[in-house]
Amino acid sequence: MQKEITIYDLARELKLSPATISRGLKKSPALNKTTVQRILAKAEEMGYRHNNFASSLRNKRTQTLGIIVPRLNSYFMTSILAGMEDVASKEGYDLIISQSLEKMELEKSNASTMFNKRIDGLLISLAYTTTDIAHIQPFFDKQIPVVFFDRSFPGVESTSVVIDNYQAAYKATTHLIEQGCKKIMHLTGNLTRDIYADRLKGYKQALEENKIAFDEKRVLVSTLNEQDATTAANTILAMDAEQRPDAVFCANDLSAVYCMVHLKQHGIKIPDDIAFAGFNNDAVSRMIDPNLTTIDYPGNKIGEVAVSCLINLLKGDESVKNTNRIILHSSLLIRESSLKKK
Amino acid sequence: MQKEITIYDLARELKLSPATISRGLKKSPALNKTTVQRILAKAEEMGYRHNNFASSLRNKRTQTLGIIVPRLNSYFMTSILAGMEDVASKEGYDLIISQSLEKMELEKSNASTMFNKRIDGLLISLAYTTTDIAHIQPFFDKQIPVVFFDRSFPGVESTSVVIDNYQAAYKATTHLIEQGCKKIMHLTGNLTRDIYADRLKGYKQALEENKIAFDEKRVLVSTLNEQDATTAANTILAMDAEQRPDAVFCANDLSAVYCMVHLKQHGIKIPDDIAFAGFNNDAVSRMIDPNLTTIDYPGNKIGEVAVSCLINLLKGDESVKNTNRIILHSSLLIRESSLKKK
DNA sequence: TTGAAATATGCAACCGATTGCATAATTTTT
DNA sequence: AAAAATTATGCAATCGGTTGCATATTTCAA
Incomplete structure (x- = not known):
């Protein structure tokens, strides 16, 4: 050597x-x-x-940004990362990526590892199970900039880059109503994650504007995984004709798909018996039969914006410090799963 | 501060x-x-x-392992990473993960970045389009240990951790033959990636043992993405009854699913008209209707073994240096997509 | 009691890049 | 031609942890 x-x-x-x-x-x-x-x-x-160490030792900067995401296994997440990678590398920053697997404990330990690795800035999308953000406090204390993306925390004073969850849910729900649905179920995640809270608000707003009474029993909160989606499907199957929803709006595509699969196995026709809409435009949304109506997120854009924002904070750009919420637009993709035949 | x-x-x-x-x-x-x-x-x-820099500067070790994978968006890949993370953190190593997105160019630049970051060891699964491994040479030259996993390079003298692709493909093909299929098409990837070459061999062997003539026209090589899978489906649709296969064995689940989706849209019944088998046991294999018969990989195990092996190399364990191929077993999961009704 | 052995701690020179300040070299101005 | 201004380069301290070797202290046996 x-x-x-x-x-x-x-x-x-x-x-x-x-x-x-x-x-x-x-x-x-x-x-x-x-x-x-x-x-x-x-x-x-x-x-x-x-030699990065020598220079990091000297100037106390690592030129490395840390990223913590719930999971990497969705098209949506990988496109965010691609966007981040793109901007970061142009600006001479490297990335360290880790997954919380939706567990707060893991998120904590990842945050701590990154803190000790002395990343220059943190990008984080919170886990389902995260109930507080004390583990981010060390970054705040040391004035290390933090940018939340997609899933942020209510009331946090850091910048967050999110989509218009309220609008998106409103559009999806309105679309289902326009298809003649009146009993729309909403399958969602932890409501302390504000993306889910916002989606619920959009759903409610759409019902209200169309003079459909909101029924709390039609909202199912879960972790949106396979098991919960199947349980939701069983709940629906157990309902009598009166109660049974004529549409389901899910807060992500995966749960929509698992739910559809289970219902289909039990003879429910989609969209005729029950229409479906999801969220995220994951690859599965076009694999399932019928193809799933969903919300398309600008993943790349979220990533790009989040990193630019973080880098501006690192440069000490004052104007960014006051911006604490960047909202990107998303669009509704209408596919067969929600098109009731006339 | x-x-x-x-x-x-x-x-x-x-x-x-x-x-x-x-x-x-x-x-x-x-x-x-x-x-x-x-x-x-x-x-x-x-x-x-x-302070990691100070200590890395001094002892010239970073306690960091680099990982380059084609893509992170499959259940299979994330379980490999989970296995790696597990062993690495127990041994006090951090991980840097990057994606080549199946492009050799990106793989090169990722390798170079990691080389410059002075990772202590490299774990890599090659991109489809990688035709040579000159970009890994700097690691060899500097005696930085490299372990290939899943997709390795023929003839490389580094350790690789793989599954018994030959056996797995043999089992899948044999199963299709047992279901009465005689015209089995094989949809596969770049044959210079030895996992695909091995699968092809297993496929051929199964045919031979059952006295079914191998027909080169029944093997389609592609990048296994959505577009190629759709093209393959169209190719099948264009065939007359005589030519048309009665089964398709795909080298990954994604291509199997895309192909099935397209065929179903054109009225082909699965498995009655054409049976399907995939590879990887991705989550989609249980979302598609009918559920896809596939090969289950021990993802976690691959990750664990690969990292242990790398760490042993770092410790200078001589016994590992001579082991240059670790083969793990996989199993065939039989589901509806391949069960011809009697 | 004394010297040997074992245990505990310190000294000081690294590792390699950075940067404020000083100095040297060159060009411009008067 | 001398002084001033500009440009080019070097000095040396610094970042924080590591480790071979030396020294100091304690324990133990003779």
Whole structure:
């Protein structure tokens, strides 16, 4: 294993001081352009690699952003990450990604690891089970900027990048009503996560505007996983014709799909007996039969905006500090699962 | 922003030298146990955080492993990562994860970033489009251990952790034959990725043992994405009754599902007209109607084994150096998509 | 009691890049 | 040609933890 080339080696070769080499490698304008060229050429030639530790140790910045997400296994999440990666790499930041798997405990430990790794900034989308954000406090205390995306925490004073959950749910519900549905069930997640609270509000608003009474029994709160979706389907199957909903609006595609699968197995026709709408435009929404009506999120955009915002905070941009909520628009994709035949 | 607590601060408080503090924090046996306890207690009290840069700078190790995967958006991949995370954190290693999105270019740049971040070891599953592994050479040159998992490269002298692709494909194909299928199509990926080459061999072997002639036209090579799967479905639809396969064995679940969706839309009955078998046991395999017969991979196990293996290499364990292929077993999950009604 | 062995702690030189300030070299101005 | 202004480069301290070797202290046996 040959040893690493350092700026001292370059300095010796070029008969310059390490200081000049350091400046040259960063194309400092204080240096003669010719010198800069000579330094860069020599560095290339000798296979010099910048040593991040040495420079992080010195300037107390890591040029690394931490990302904590609930899960990576959705198209939606990977497109957010792609957007983040894009902006971050252009700005010279690296990313460290970790998953909370929807568990607060894991989210805590990931946050702590990242804090100890001294990331320059944190991007986080909260787990279902997160009930408080004390684990983020160390970042606030140390003035390390934090940006929430998608799932933020009510009342938090950090910037959050979210979509117009209220509007989106309103649009989806209105669409179901327009298809003639009157008994619309809403399957949602933990209401302390404000994305779900907002969606519920949008759902209620749509009912109200159409003079449909809101019925609390039609709202099922769960963790939106396979088991809960199946349980929801069983609940529906157990209802008599009077009670049974004629449409279900789910707060994510996965739960919609699992629910549909189970209902289909028990002879329910979709959309004729029950119409469905989901949320997220996951790949499965086009695999299921019938294809699922859903809300399309601008995943890439969320990622890009969140990172730009974080980097601006790192640069000390005052104007961003006062912006604490960035809302992006989403759109309703109408597919067969909600189209009642006339 | 209060300044960071360093070992020097602890040393001053406890009237010990920084050297003793450093040893105490690592519970060095050279120290008096009482002293170690005092140091740890004080560190806790003052909110000391270990500075990774300083220590990485000194001992030239980062305690970080790099992981490059094609994509994170499958259940299979996330379970591998969960297994990796598990073992790595127990051994005190952090992970950096990046996606190649199946593109060789991205894989190259990710490898280079990780090389420059000076990861202690690399875990990689190759992209579809990777045709050579020159980008891994720098790791070999610097004796940084590399472990391939799932998708490795033929002839590479590094350790790889894979499943018995040959056996798995053999089992799946045999199962289809037992269901009475005689014209079995195989939809697969880049054959320079040895997992696909091995699966093809298993498929051929099963045909041969059952005295079914191998027909090259029944093997479709593609990137296994949505578009290719749809194209494959169209190819099938364009065939006359004589040519048309009575079963399709796909090298992953996603392509199987997309293909099924398209065929179903065109009136093909599954499994009666065409039986299907996939590979990976992705969540979608139980969402599609009919549920998809598939190969269940021990994802967690692959991850655990790959990381243990890498860590052993880092520890200089000689016995591992000679092991260059670890093969894990997988199992066939029979579901409705392949069960021809008697 | 004394010297050997074992235990406990400290000294000081690293690791490699950065940067404020100082100095040297060059160009411009008067 | 001398002084001033501008440009180019170097000095040296700093970031915080690590570790081989040296020294100090305690324990134990003879």
